[in-house]
Amino acid sequence: MRGERLVFEDISFSIKQGEALVLRGPNGSGKTTFLRLIAGLLRREAGHLSWRGTDVAEDPEAWRAELCFVGHLDGIKSLFTVAENVSFWARLAGKGDLRIGEALDRFGLADLSDVPARFLSAGQRRRVGLARLVAAPVPVWLLDEPTVSLDVESVATLAGVMKEHRAAGGLIIAATHADLNLDDVKTLALGSRQAS
Amino acid sequence: MASSLHRFANPNRFMRLSGAVLPWAAVITAILFPIGLYLALFASPPDYQQGETVRIMYVHVPAAWMALFVYTTMAVASAVALIWRHPVADIAARAASPLGAGFTFIALATGALWGQPMWGTWWVWDARLTSVLILFFLYLGHMALFDAFDDPTKGARAAAILALVGAVNVPIIHYSVEWWNTLHQPASILRDGGPSIAASMLWPLFIMAFAFKAYFVTFLLVRMRSDITAAKLRALRRTQVEGAGMSAATPAAAEADRA
Amino acid sequence: MSSFFRTGLEVARRDVRLAVRRAGDTVAVITFFVIAIVLFPLGVGPELSVLARIASGTIWVAALLAAMLSLDRLFLADHDDGSLDLLLLAPVPLEVIVLAKCAAHWLTTGVPLIVTAPLLAVLMNLNFDGLGALILAMALGTPILSLVGAVGAALTVGVRRGGALVPLLVLPLVIPVLIFGVAAIDAAVIGADASAPLMVLGGMLLASLVLAPWAGAAALRLSAE
């Protein structure tokens, strides 16, 4: 439920290590709601979500430590430099600064690291948002339209990063229209009227 | 067409119950008010000191009692709504606050009208009147916060949190104002009802108090029922929109009901 | 437990650095505080004994209003740039985040108010004995404003023009702070013992430290839905 609107009902899925689940469906079918629900930003009316066998509700903090959520907005402070932005989110996740350099390199932001974020373009800001995935490695990635405002080369970088993440045993749930040329991908169609 | 009235938002049981209680409450209100007014205006003696103005007490005191009673009910309903996510409790809190604000306004206005003949000023910063004035702002805050949200369910939850925070503060505010009042003004002149109140004055007071309560129950139920009808209306609007096309429901659906 | 403190510290440090980098907001709040006080002699007349009589009350009222002005800075900016969602998803209880933000807000608005208050006390010809009590009372009172204010800010963060609503929601709740804050100064001015009102302020501070983060977190979770 989103406020008073029933967005979708009786949807179930399960994914194992290394797998990716892509959410398909028209606008307003609840892809973002679905991701926010799994992340824990939304309360679910019914059903349960379990991670490695235990229900997520038992220890929400532990579950939040396992996931990284990339939403429509990148949570970037224009007053801070690129490095400061990424390092804040890494430290907030309790991962410290050791992988900041690597994260910036991976997304081609190394030479921009001391530039205040207010000068960045939308694509660059998105890359700074995505750099968190590398700076603070966690098993579960929840990506909401990650390729929005990315140029072709950055999309390729993202696809590479996602492939490595899956190879290392991580898993991804993404809502996207772009085909991220990922192989053996599970899909879940969310259309509030066709589902259930 | 899958009914979008999710089982939580379809409190038919409440509608049946309130349908049964409502006529009785209305009848009791209709009976109590004339009796109360008759006792208050005709049958009870004027006060030896205050003269006829004591009759204002029969309206002022019940209204002040109701102001606090309604806020407490709202706080309890809000707690139930937040803890057990019970939709009817949300609706009860939302329906009660305008009534509470009305009672508070009556208490303030009659307090001023009572104060004028006694001390020659329209407003005296008496501890009780000041507490009721602050309570009035809490009501306004509750209603304003609810109206600020487009989505009534989120508005109700935000207002419920505010009602709880307010409820925790009401005693603190009351005693600080009492303390503040004794600090600046040794004896508080206005003693509501006072300890030595003649029996003939107690009857009209209690009858009027019960009349106010019956009134509150009646119109709380009326407002709750129309809020539930409005919720059904919004749900129907959504199916209408979704039926007409896959575009996401516009907030306009929420505007329709709050007019 | 230490991770709570560390994460809280991170959030507080970030907010303080943000406020320092854009010092304009803090300067605006302090300027409002000073102007609000300067208006009183112009309105009430320069008569020193009158000013001294109303000094403690006007300083506290102006401090309350100045604090209200600065509250939407707490969550609104984070809500608009998406940081709020990410803060809600930090692996620590949300109450810790709310407490950290209140601490940062107090450091960036409460402390400047405390520092400027004595200057204004001089403007208002407040008796010298009252100065100590003024600083102590504001030191205990301003954190309460940040804490209770945070609840008001959190409740209205998801709402358009919510900022205009915050004073209406918060001011009634901080009236006891005003009453006991002024009482402490008035007691000190006449040489009486000001410890009673100060202790009540301390009690209210402890209560808000417990209640405000809980209510604020509940309100923030609601705003994310």
Place this chain on the structure above:
Amino acid sequence: MSDFLAMGGYATFVWWSYGLTAAVLIGLAVFALRRARARREELDQLQARLGPGRRESRQ
């Protein structure tokens, strides 16, 4: 009758108090009833237009 109305010289205060109370109570009542009726009629129209097949009965 006239001395009753005079209320021992405090006529204005007493009658204003009762008048104001009545005004607020009746005002709130009328507003609540009118809103209830408007919502019910709107719901009836919409249900008639939209869903002859609506299974849940209207209270």
